[in-house]
Amino acid sequence: MSTDRTRTVEALPSAAPTTEEQRRVATRAVVAASVGNALEWFDIIVYASFAVVISKLFFPETSGVTALLYTFGAFGVSYLIRPLGAMVLGSYGDRAGRKAALTLTIAIMTVGTAIMGLAPTAATIGTGAGLLILLSRLLQGFSAGGEFGTATAFLIEHAPDRKAFYASWQVATQGASMFLASLFGFGLNSWLTTEQLESWGWRVPFLFGMLIGPVGFYIRSRMSETPDFVESETVKSPLWSTIGHHTGRVVTGAACVGLATISVYLILYMPTFAVKSLGLPASAGYLGGIISGLVTLVGVPYVGTLADRVGPVVIMRAATVAAIVLAWPMFALLVANPSIWGLTVVEVVLGIIMALYFGPLPALLSELFPTQIRTTGLSVSYNLGVTLFGGFAPLVLTWLISRTGSLMSPSLYYIAIALLSLVGLFVARSKYVIR
Template structure:
């Protein structure tokens, strides 16, 4: 290799890792602002939805968490199409600005006791704004990562999932610190707001980094379309349906993790700091293990790894929850989180690479954004609400496993279709 070629390769690698850093930091903060709402659902329920009944209050809070997901398909359409027309960089910058606005509203919003019914109404508006932002984030960030080194799509796209692991770790870390150090009165007074202000402080840094990025080489080399949404529905309907099915298990498993602090406190009677510590472990596994899964998917195929993980989740999740309910201790929860964390990451970390290959460059962000956010809206956003309802309806504390079994079955069918109809391995 001559000096010019070596310098060009070194520059390409530096650009690739800058892209990973920029997309991951911004992506982690995007999801952090969403996740902390779910992690602190019990406190938010009492402050903004004082229904006089703890279960009703919690269901209203989790319902508000889910309502924001109605905006995600709209965000996917608007920001996804914008990314396919104007570029990935422009869409990433827009999405993080919108998320910061929604987070600011929640951070400073007076409670129901102060301003009455206006408090939950404004909270819903802020959540809708966050949902719209998140709707465009996944597709834009995944396309941005996958298009820098096409031969290693799985590895670079997996940093999308690794950054979400960082989100889980940060949010759980705040949960452990705040619930362990502050009294319930302090948490209700101001402690729950701290994570939202943290997101606001780091957000401008992430926005600045994203404004300094270069556009992806693959997008610049392709001829852009002015009608990415119409093109997606006109010629890629089968791919879109299969992609939605593949996402189902990834989103349900992710939002089950989000629900676990509430589950540990309300159903198992564990201390909040204990529940958050167990979730933090899942975040570490997801953050560290995702790039390895992405690398393996480049070598051995995306669907192969995902099928193995989905089958193991289908088989093991109910016995694991049944045992946890029978032995509700910190040690048991840790073991479950370790097993669940590795299996979830084995599936989810290979997913972005697979989705990025399902759609051509011209409609990649639109297609991925639609598939991901339709699945997330239907199956993920209301996941915590559905799980809480299942527990109440069945009377079984192992009910979360029923929803996971359903999700695994749907995605297994979709993965087989991806292999047989689209030729993926």
């Protein structure tokens, strides 16, 4: 097992020339990893985007902020189970292989999406409707707990070179999901009446998401295992090895995840913020999400290419400083002059920061952990960070605005997490010899 001062992943290109077959395998790995990742994020983003509608249909006994808190509470509870999914599925990936874990995660994920899309509302079955929502979120959270770590290890270990580039597709597909989910949100809110949206319209994106699952399962089941896993010796208890011997790496990784996850969930919160806090139409928050999704999808692979040249930390540190400097003035201008275009500009800037910071993150986290515990280490550190700083963000932001009465509180929360991530990057660079 490596020490804390040892680089633990083959982040630099191999001296041996890369063959066409290696590149074809790496490309297929990108497709296989991206399909499940797209499904996970599409479901998450759609749920957050339609939070106002879901709160009315599944928690009708409450109203206003309280119903929204229940809805985001169910959203947040799914993140409490993510660390459990990370430990179980991450360990499974280190013992049985990346391929086995990837096929299992997408199967569980598809079931969770199906429950959400087909769930009867409270008008049909009463309080049981809320419990179905909770079950859907728990299944989604458990599967998502193993998805990032396993898929990232799968990409890194299949990549013959340019590891940050190949790993960045894990983030680029999140941009595709943000684009599609925001497009659904914009279209459905623009073209359907309130009655149509609440009757059947909100189900359309979830039912669409259900179609991704079987395709992803088929693609993943036909992939080969990664060379690194085949050549490595498995450890008896990857979870114990990770938590018992690499606690510092897990905590550092979780801190580094902070700005990436809060950027995503702040963008997802914007449709709710637009309606509830700024008095803008329901479709207002989606335009920025559409553009931010495209920025992430198109821009992140270029960021990954740059990270292969200069190192992940250099790019992520610059993005963190930009987040700290820009957050307050952006929100101050938006709150003082609420408008669709102002909201869109804020979301696009957040999307650019997210792309610059999130793009190199998979490669950085992969450098923290050796092959024998890579999926466990990636899964636990990533989901610890997402649970603490991202999953409960919509709930925290709703509560902060309600409690303080200040529409500037989201920017302060964003800045606080960005500062924490800056510390994490410093530790990763200084203690663990990461570029």
